[in-house]
Structures are given as C-alpha cells and as structure tokens.
Amino acid sequence: MKSICAVEGVSCAGIKEGKYGLALIRASGTAAAVFTRNLFAAEPVHLMRERMAAGRLDGIIVNSGNANVYTGERGLADARRMAEIGAEALGTTPDMIGVASTGVIGRFMKMEIIERQAAAIAGGIRSDAAAEDAAAAAIMTTDLIPKHACARRDGFTVAGITKGSGMIAPNMGTMLGFVYTDAEVPAPVLQQMLTRAVDRSFNRVVVDGDTSTNDCVFVTATGMRGPADAEELYGALEEVCISLARQIARDGEGATKLIEVRVTGAAREEDAAEIARTVVGSPLVKTAVYGEDPNWGRIIGAAGRAGVAFDPNMATITIGEGDAEVVLARRGEILADDMVNPAALAAAKDLMKSDTVIFGFDLGAGAESASAWGCDLTEKYVEINGKYTT
Known part of the structure; x- marks a missing residue:
C-alpha cells in the first residue's frame, strides 16, 4: 500500500x-x-x-x-x-x-x-x-x-x-x-x-x-x-x-537536478526562508547548476538581494553535506578558487554532477534556519512552455 x-x-x-x-x-x-x-x-x-x-x-x-x-x-x-x-x-x-x-x-x-x-x-x-x-x-x-x-x-x-x-x-x-x-x-x-x-x-x-x-x-x-x-x-x-x-521540485519541468538550499545562523526563521527561496529561485543559480558550474558568486549575489539584513563578512557558503561538504567561502575569505585552492574548486565541481545539489549558507547571525527546494533551468523548460496550449 x-x-x-x-x-x-x-x-x-x-x-x-x-x-x-x-x-x-x-x-x-x-x-x-x-x-x-x-x-x-x-x-x-x-x-x-x-x-x-x-x-x-x-x-x-x-x-x-x-x-x-x-x-x-x-x-x-x-x-x-x-x-x-x-x-x-x-x-x-x-x-x-x-x-x-x-x-x-x-x-x-x-x-x-x-x-x-x-x-x-x-x-x-x-x-x-x-x-x-x-x-x-x-x-x-x-x-x-x-x-x-x-x-x-x-x-x-x-x-x-x-x-x-x-x-x-x-x-x-x-x-x-x-x-x-x-x-x-x-x-x-x-x-x-x-x-x-x-x-x-x-x-x-x-x-x-x-x-x-x-x-x-x-x-x-x-x-x-x-x-x-x-x-x-x-x-x-x-x-x-x-x-x-x-x-x-525534482520533477520540475525540464529539470535534471534537485537543488536544496539550507540557510542557517539566521536571526529569524523568516529571514532564513526568504534567503533560501531567493537563492533557489535565481535563474542564474539554476542555470549554473544545470551547467555543473560551481559559480558560488551567484549564491551570494542572490542572497544579498533577498531583502534580509545580515553581515556578508560573517557568512559561510558550502556545497554538499557530511564528509563530502566543501567550504567555498568563510567569513569573507575565499576558500575555493583556482588560485587559492584549486583542489576545493575541483571537489565542488564534482559535487555539481550529483542528482541533488545542496548549498549551505550560514549567516552567522543567530540560531534559526530554513530550507528551500528547486531545480535547474534547462532548454527543455522553454520547449515545454513555449507550446503549452498548441
């Protein structure tokens, strides 16, 4: 049953x-x-x-x-x-x-x-x-x-x-x-x-x-x-x-990957939820996930326009979870870069190949958290919706 x-x-x-x-x-x-x-x-x-x-x-x-x-x-x-x-x-x-x-x-x-x-x-x-x-x-x-x-x-x-x-x-x-x-x-x-x-x-x-x-x-x-x-x-x-x-989210039109954004360290749950929704809804984040491009600058760009006040220099951005987690940036310091740490960047690239891509974003501002879910944005989405009624 x-x-x-x-x-x-x-x-x-x-x-x-x-x-x-x-x-x-x-x-x-x-x-x-x-x-x-x-x-x-x-x-x-x-x-x-x-x-x-x-x-x-x-x-x-x-x-x-x-x-x-x-x-x-x-x-x-x-x-x-x-x-x-x-x-x-x-x-x-x-x-x-x-x-x-x-x-x-x-x-x-x-x-x-x-x-x-x-x-x-x-x-x-x-x-x-x-x-x-x-x-x-x-x-x-x-x-x-x-x-x-x-x-x-x-x-x-x-x-x-x-x-x-x-x-x-x-x-x-x-x-x-x-x-x-x-x-x-x-x-x-x-x-x-x-x-x-x-x-x-x-x-x-x-x-x-x-x-x-x-x-x-x-x-x-x-x-x-x-x-x-x-x-x-x-x-x-x-x-x-x-x-x-x-x-x-995983069955999104034309999708190939599930995206999960976990925001922690927020002053309020509502703040964490708003940032998570903004990041997972960003077309730039979605297309980067589709292209398996660990362009984490798109994560912070989306988080910064979510309308939530926090100190960017207290934030930590990660990809993956558990033993496979890669820290991309921590409190203003870049940790995954082809000049600073190419191995971390390569590991992040490998994680982008997963069926589920998990981003973590710790605001360092409190104890509240929230998650949001979405999917990548592909050419198939345009094909489906470009001729929906015809």
Whole structure:
C-alpha cells in the first residue's frame, strides 16, 4: 500500500485519457485547506474558500486538463456541478465535496468529460495501491512521475499525493495536494497545522517563479484511530508535506537536478526562508547548476538581494553535506578558487554532477534556519512552455 490508502478510512479511483483526467477520493472527517494567493484564483478555489469554513469533507473530486480559471459565473456553476458529480459518486451531499482543477487557464470546462469519467470510475473506488496510482496519475499535467508520501507513527498515519511540475513558486505553485490522517483532530487545530506545514514545505519550492491560479492543499482527518499527540502529529504532517514538495521540485519541468538550499545562523526563521527561496529561485543559480558550474558568486549575489539584513563578512557558503561538504567561502575569505585552492574548486565541481545539489549558507547571525527546494533551468523548460496550449 502506498500512502493515502494506508490511512484508515481513505479510498480512491482515477482515470486518465490523454490530457484529461479525473480522480475521486473518499474520506470523511474534519478538514482544512490552504489556497493560492493569486488574484486570478480559479473558480473552484472561490467555491472552496467559502465551503471549507464548515471544516468537514466527505471526499474530493479533481480534474486535470482544464484549470477552470477566468470563466466567471459559468465556471463557478461548473465547479458546483463538479461537487454534485462527486457527491453522486461518493454517496454524500455536494457541500461535503472538495473540488480542485488543474490544466489550461482561460478555457471553459467540458463537463460531459467530467460526468463520463466520474461514472466510469465511481464503482472502482478502493483502498489499494493500484487505485492510488490511478488517482495520482489522473491529476498529473506536465508531471513525469506521480508523487506520494507517507509518515507512519505509533497510533496514526499521515499520507498524501500531489501534482506539480511547472508554474511553481512561493505562495504555492501550480500544485494540488491531498493529505490524509486517521488521527482525530478538531478542524481549527488541523487548519493551524496545515497552514504552518505548507509554509515550511510547498511555500519553499521554486521551479520557475510563477505562482498559479489553482493551487490548493486539502487535509482530511478521518479520526478512525483516535486522538494523537499534537506535536507528533504536526511533525508527521510537515514530514509528508516536505517530501511532496521535494518531489515537485525534482520533477520540475525540464529539470535534471534537485537543488536544496539550507540557510542557517539566521536571526529569524523568516529571514532564513526568504534567503533560501531567493537563492533557489535565481535563474542564474539554476542555470549554473544545470551547467555543473560551481559559480558560488551567484549564491551570494542572490542572497544579498533577498531583502534580509545580515553581515556578508560573517557568512559561510558550502556545497554538499557530511564528509563530502566543501567550504567555498568563510567569513569573507575565499576558500575555493583556482588560485587559492584549486583542489576545493575541483571537489565542488564534482559535487555539481550529483542528482541533488545542496548549498549551505550560514549567516552567522543567530540560531534559526530554513530550507528551500528547486531545480535547474534547462532548454527543455522553454520547449515545454513555449507550446503549452498548441
């Protein structure tokens, strides 16, 4: 069993036909959600912002192929109709169904596809790995791989699936996330946990700097295994969200490498997060990683424009981790240079060949830290997005 189907009370089904897909997820319990901050929010987002105030869901219906954005009253009616279709399939009422969409912006929905696909999979909703694979594949757009995560604890499980590959940036990117736990959690507490976990995970991913219109993360607690320790539950939720966020970054459109930026020694966590996001989002850093060029000047250039005050002469920049870590510069002193230490520079070059490239940036200003994730920027990204609708 993969992830969400390992959570008691969760079952699902999915179908993918060309660019059009549909997933149904059944799970009843307290619920919370976080949505995009884009002003051109999708019609399903408008609908769910209103309905999630109740703090409960019985299930989710999500489609791929059409984002249902900038479609006005017709699009809102289509989102409501999706809730009705989901309710019919899952045996509940429309107000208890979460709705999400992803795909092309500015196109009206083809509701006959939604209705036909829902009817085709409604009878196949199950709690097994095959059903979850089908649901995870159904919500993919330019993703190359489905994304699952699971954190098991003594007494409960937290698990989730997500989609996301491009149009990814802080304030959430073009990503849909569906997370579940079988712990018992009041809706207000669940909302607080989700908001914090999203800020430390999905809001620290930068593929290309664009924030989407459809981003949403839902979490439902079925409560089937009873109450859980709040701190332990939050830790598991954050673990799942970070795992899914990293998978999105690694599957970035056209990407060949995952980039992780770890900022330490900050006065505030928010400062560390802002620097990490700025560095991982820098096109110059991304292209250097793609070219396997240890041009660490791009790291300090990006960090210096992040809008965070710190003393550059107290900063330390590294690449790699553990025994393989190479110190590039420490407190104003260059340590990896073809004149000063060509061996260190060569070691840094070798580390750039890795599938995951890790940069460390210690500000020397405090005890707070944060990480952010992204990917390299390649010609393939331009190819994918240059002809997205054609």
